[in-house]
Amino acid sequence: MERKRFNCRMIVRIIALLMVAATVPSCSEWEKLGEPLPTSQSRVAISMVINDLGMTFPDGSDENDNPYINYIKERTGLDLRVNIPPQEVYEEKLNVIMASGNLPDLIHTFNPVWFDEYVKKGAFTPLDDYINEYGQDLKKFIPEEAWDRMRYDGKIYGIPSLTDVQGIxxxxxxxxxxxxxxxxxxxxxxxxxxxxxxxxxxxxxxxxxxxxxxxxxxxxxxxxxxxxxxxxxxxxxxxxxxxxxxxxxxxxxxxxxxxxxxxxxxxxxxxxxxxxxxxxxxxxxxxxxxxxxxxxxxxxxxxxxxxxxxxxxxxxxxxxxxxxxxxxxxxxxNKDLIRGYNVVPVGKKHPEEVVKLLNFIVGEGRETLKLGFEGEIWSMENGKMVTDFEEHDKHLYRGIYQSLVDVIDPVMAKARLDSLGDFHLYDNLQMIEQNLIxxxxxxxxxxxxxxxxxxxxxxxxxxxxxxxxxxxxxxxxxxxxxxxxxxxxxxxxxxxxxxxxxxxxxxxx
Missing domain, CATH: 3.40.190.10 (Periplasmic binding protein-like II)
Structure with missing residues (x-):
């Protein structure tokens, strides 16, 4: 019986991998994904492979058409094209993509081993110059300790997303x-x-x-x-x-x-x-x-x-x-400081636009992407933030984009957590953070x-x-x-x- 069960699991996994391989965009398909819309001829096309974090989209929306991705497109002037592999075969798809040569402009991974492996293969673009020129908010909100872990032979090959909760x-x-x-x-x-x-x-x-x-x-x-x-x-x-x-x-x-x-x-x-x-x-x-x-x-x-x-x-x-x-x-x-890694494959034409995008997410766009649209998800009443729970839960998918570059922001964290009700969430985190081994x-x-x-x-x-x-x-x-x-x-x-x-x-x- 055990052998049969094992074989069934292997068959399912093989089928999933075949499906992954079949869904990797070809060069022409990546180009189609990145073709500017008729109304935005001047926009730079940026393709990205990211994780959906187990989130779902409301009816009528998807990863390329929803209020939050449209907000990012509008504010950055970029023509973004998002590809979300299935969670259960996410890393396998990343490997298939890297082997295929049909590379997106941005890849996000949570796996430090994967990041390390491909950095050592010379697969990613060093980003120091682009960060220095276009990443002022990235430099402001990401500590040197995190940048240090993105360096190989003195050069930065990834932009980190931080763990905003230090203990559990x-x-x-x-x-x-x-x-x-x-x-x-x-x-x-x-x-x-x-x-x-x-x-x-x-x-x-x-x-x-x-x-x-x-x-x-x-x-x-x-x-x-x-x-x-x-x-x-x-x-x-x-x-x-x-x-x-x-x-x-x-x-x-x-x-x-x-x-x-x-x-x-x-x-x-x-x-x-x-x-x-x-x-x-x-x-x-x-x-x-x-x-x-x-x-x-x-x-x-x-x-x-x-x-x-x-x-x-x-x-x-x-x-x-x-x-x-x-x-x-x-x-x-304690939880590890770094949660995720953003990389730009070698040979892509617009690493500066990827850095600008991530700089927007951590800077100008951070409040909206973290909290939701003011007046729709939350509002200020008597100097305190109040959250509409139903709308908040309906739009949790915004975290798919926001978590590309998460940072530690105690002021925003307190306002957000306090707005979720009298559950002492922020106080709990403070107690944990003071007692970490x-x-x-x-x-x-x-x-x-x-x-x-x-x-x-x-x-x-x-x-x-x-x-x-x-x-x-x-x-x-x-x-x-x-x-x-x-x-x-x-x-x-x-x-x-x-x-x-x-x-x-x-x-x-």
Missing amino acids: ELMYVRKDWLDVLGKQPPRTLEEYYEVMRAFAKEDPDRNGLNDTMGLILLEDMGRTAPFFGAFGVQLNSWVARDGKLVNGSTLPETKQALAFLAKLYREGLIDPEFPLNRNNAFIEKIENGKVGMFSATWYDTRGPIAASKKKDPKAEWIPLEYPVGPEGHSGVY KNEFFGIPTPAMSKYAGHLEELESIFTQIVMGIVSLDKFDSFVEEWYREGGAEVTAEVNQWYEARLSAGGGR
């Missing part, structure tokens, strides 16, 4: 349950343990049933970051120890965190079904009032927490300080990473087994040995080559 997780707790049990919001790891125990054992909802849990987790050790942070580590995040970078998953502190979580599981304080908790099940248990505490995403106040309150008006959720471990550590993982490796994935990453992540499945007590805590030591033996040593060596080169050169590649 923070702890939330049912304050009404704390009040019922006479407990204060916990701060230390030991206080967290005591609160979880009370939530699981002392009937905080006062229904007379043994149906509440102290803590809920996701499958594959999801939503555990604050508890590893209490021991000063994060899974798969690189930390400096004795002048070298070491993977957090292999450190003794990770073993200590697993021991703490195993204790919670053994005493019945964690949802016993957590290894089966996919996102929908996870959310449902929170909504249904079975959970007293969990590591939330910064936007869960609009999701399961809001749904919990709607279902039970007595449910009161508040954020907590991150649990502080025995050595005083606390915090969660930085990943010290932020380069392009190394060759060994690309080769071994999948297998090394599979080895970490033993963490769930340790927490559940299926295998003993001592198995962590054999995991570390296996991790290094089966590719981790090679990955670590390459990461430290990058680290040493950065320290000695002060940046760049």
Whole structure:
């Protein structure tokens, strides 16, 4: 049976790739896509391959005809032609396009390995001169740290899109349950343990049933970051120890965190079904009032927490300080600074127009593309921004264009998030950003990473087994040995080559 299923998947993938190859525009088709409209004979034609981010267009609109792309065309004077490959085969299509020679003027990718591979092949145009002349807003809003990661041999080969959210997780707790049990919001790891125990054992909802849990987790050790942070580590995040970078998953502190979580599981304080908790099940248990505490995403106040309150008006959720471990550590993982890469293939006639386009998106056009049209999506009332949720959701597709060059803008972010309702979204992000445990490796994935990453992540499945007590805590030591033996040593060596080169050169590649 397994062989048949595998073959079916392969057949589907082959068909998809054939469809991708069939849809790559020929040279003449690219020219047709770029032919000026009869009413805009003087416009420069710019073709672009970008990602739809899973967004959909309202009826009657598509990627080349909607109010936001028309707004960009009008303000830039460019005749834009957008090609959006299917998400499931996006990278394969980029490879087909690069091999075909029928190249667009602009390509956007989220994959640093793809960017690195084609830069080294000499496939992209260096953009320094164009950025200096036409990219003043790009230079203003994108920090040097990000530009540094676009450089190869001193030249810039891509324009980055930044991650505007630096972290994801923070702890939330049912304050009404704390009040019922006479407990204060916990701060230390030991206080967290005591609160979880009370939530699981002392009937905080006062229904007379043994149906509440102290803590809920996701499958594959999801939503555990604050508890590893209490021991000063994060899974798969690189930390400096004795002048070298070491993977957090292999450190003794990770073993200590697993021991703490195993204790919670053994005493019945964690949802016993957590290894089966996919996102929908996870959310449902929170909504249904079975959970007293969990590591939330910064936007869960609009999701399961809001749904919990709607279902039970007595449910009161508040954020907590991150649990502080025995050595005083606390915090969660950070997101990488760079989210995406914009490149211009070698030989294209108008790299300056691509830079002008991206400069417009990050500068003059940023407010409209980020927030939507004023007066239609949002308006100012008594000095505050107010959003029409229905229109906001209907026009989310504008992010397809805006995210080509996203930047960090705290003022706009606060106004936008506050306008979405009293969900403390901006406050949540501020709390997270003040408690990040930085990943010290932020380069392009190394060759060994690309080769071994999948297998090394599979080895970490033993963490769930340790927490559940299926295998003993001592198995962590054999995991570390296996991790290094089966590719981790090679990955670590390459990461430290990058680290040493950065320290000695002060940046760049």
